[in-house]
Amino acid sequence: xxxxxxxxxxxxxxxxxxxxxxxxxxxxxxxxxxxxxxxxxxxxxxxxxxxxxxxxxxxxxxxxxxxxxxxxxxxxxxxxxxxxxxxxxxxxxxxxxxxxxxxxxxxxxxxxxxxxxxxxxxxxxxxxxxxxxxxxxxxxxxxxxxxxxxxxxxxxxxxxxxxxxxxxxxxxxxxxxxxxxxxxxxxxxxxxxxxxxxxxxxxxxxxxxxxxxxxxxxxxxxxxxxxxxxxxxxxxxxxxxxxxxxxxxxxxxxxxxxxxxxxxxxxxxxxxxxxxxxxxxxxxxxxxxxxxxxxxxxxxxxxxxxxxxxxxxxxxxxxxxxxxxxxxxxxxxxxxxxxxxxxxxxxxxxxxxxxxxx
Numbered sequence: 001x002x003x004x005x006x007x008x009x010x011x012x013x014x015x016x017x018x019x020x021x022x023x024x025x026x027x028x029x030x031x032x033x034x035x036x037x038x039x040x041x042x043x044x045x046x047x048x049x050x051x052x053x054x055x056x057x058x059x060x061x062x063x064x065x066x067x068x069x070x071x072x073x074x075x076x077x078x079x080x081x082x083x084x085x086x087x088x089x090x091x092x093x094x095x096x097x098x099x100x101x102x103x104x105x106x107x108x109x110x111x112x113x114x115x116x117x118x119x120x121x122x123x124x125x126x127x128x129x130x131x132x133x134x135x136x137x138x139x140x141x142x143x144x145x146x147x148x149x150x151x152x153x154x155x156x157x158x159x160x161x162x163x164x165x166x167x168x169x170x171x172x173x174x175x176x177x178x179x180x181x182x183x184x185x186x187x188x189x190x191x192x193x194x195x196x197x198x199x200x201x202x203x204x205x206x207x208x209x210x211x212x213x214x215x216x217x218x219x220x221x222x223x224x225x226x227x228x229x230x231x232x233x234x235x236x237x238x239x240x241x242x243x244x245x246x247x248x249x250x251x252x253x254x255x256x257x258x259x260x261x262x263x264x265x266x267x268x269x270x271x272x273x274x275x276x277x278x279x280x281x282x283x284x285x286x287x288x289x290x291x292x293x294x295x296x297x298x299x300x301x302x303x304x305x306x307x308x309x310x311x312x313x314x315x316x317x318x319x320x321x322x323x324x325x326x327x328x329x330x331x332x333x334x335x336x337x338x339x340x341x342x343x344x345x346x347x348x349x350x351x352x353x354x355x356x357x358x
Contacts, residue, residue: 029081036085044085045108045134047163047262048269050078051354055273058357071357072106079109088112091123091132097217097233097240103165103260104136118214124153127263134162134264141169142257144195146307150261151321154279154350155309161277161351163262166358171197171251174237175223175230177244186211188219189232197232199252217241259356268353274327275304277350280340284316288345295339296324299332321350328352 036044057074058067065073082088090108093100094116104114115132117123123135139150154161171193187194187205191212194201201210208230213219217240219231224241231237238245268274282288296303305323326333328349340347 025077025080028077029084032081033084044082045088045264045266046268047354048271051163051271051273051357053078054357055271075106075109076111079111082109083111088134089115089132090134090136091115091117091126092136093117093120093123093138093215095215095217095221097220097237098215099167099169099234099258100136100138100215100260101217102234102236103138103167103258106167107136107163107165107260107262108134120147120149121153124157124159124263127159127265128157134262135159136165136260136262138192138258139164139261140259140305141192141196142255142259143251143253144192146321147192148309151307151309154277154321155312155319155348157263159263160265160267161261161353162264162266162268163353164275164356165260165262166257166356167260169196169251169256169258170234170249171232171256172235172238172245173230173247173250174220174233174243174245176227177246178227183207184228185209185230186228187230187232188213188222190214190216190219193219193232196256197250197252200250204247204250262353267351270327270329270352271354273355274325274352275323275355276326276328276333276352277321277323278340279319279321279348279350281311281313281317281319281346281348283344284318285344289320291343292320292322292340292345295336299336301326301332301336325355326352 054071054074057070061067061070088108090104090112092104092114096116101114115126117126120137123137126132127135137150138147140146185208187201187208188211193216194210194212213222216231216233217237220233220237220241220243223229223231223243235245280292282292302325303322304325306320308318308320311317311319337347
């Protein structure tokens with residue numbers, strides 16, 4: 001009987017806490033509404049403010065909930081409170097069930113309107129036209145490198161990177177769990193997923209025909225319509241299309257991570273823990289890249305990523321995409337831009353934004 005009394009006492013305390021939490025959540029929502037009315041901008045998503053809140057929570061969290069759980073809970077709280085100020089519409093690389101959709105939920109929570117798009121370019125187009133407030137697209141994978149379509153769109157569209165998400169990618173072989181034909185088996189996936197699983201595929205499915213498609217969700221859709229097709233995708237895609245997980249964690253690299261960016265028309269203010277992305281187009285001349293990279297060392301700016309694409313303006317001219325720590329409004333970064341502008345180069349600032357919260 002004493003155990004039952006103890007249990008009842010604990011449950012009473014939980015009920016009391018739930019009432020207090022509910023009251024505090026509604027109080028927070030009321031304050032969010034007041035803050036929204038005080039803002040002059042029509043877009044109420046403030047990546048710097050939200051990143052500051054989440055990073056502070058990580059610093060003061062003492063458990064037993066771990067930081068990932070705290071971040072997940074507060075993403076939803078912030079999302080719900082933000083929705084009391086205005087409705088956000090966010091485009092992502094679809095169809096439903098893609099890793100891009102998961103990245104969107106990790107960044108914006110559930111209280112936004114989501115718009116699946118058939119291509120990375122169409123995500124940019126929706127944001128450019130103002131049909132969506134923001135977009136989510138993949139830009140880089142830790143195993144396979146940059147997503148060239150995203151880089152090309154960053155050059156072609158006048159949009160700003162205002163956030164980033166790093167997400168651990170766990171690939172699964174999915175399909176119908178029933179006997180398969182001995183011949184004619186196809187495995188469909190996005191080309192990046194096929195590359196990220198190429199070792200596993202060559203070991204366990206050497207006879208299968210590998211078919212690249214526009215997304216892993218499209219692959220799952222194909223598998224749901226054809227018993228001789230298997231797909232590579234996440235748990236969300238398997239659930240969406242009522243498929244079975246035939247084998248899990250088939251990626252070759254156990255730390256396989258994809259970085260996604262948030263694109264929009266608004267700039268993010270400084271947080272003290274930021275990154276800046278730029279693209280520098282040089283001419284085909286001796287020492288061009290060296291001249292671009294030299295001031296990073298002189299100004300003690302940590303260069304975190306570099307890749308390149310053909311500039312498409314003239315043959316053998318290249319555009320270099322550079323990510324580095326710091327915000328475009330900081331003194332050292334302003335000195336960097338002044339130096340780069342003095343060179344025989346074209347510089348485009350793609351955005352300054354809070355570092356991914358991991």
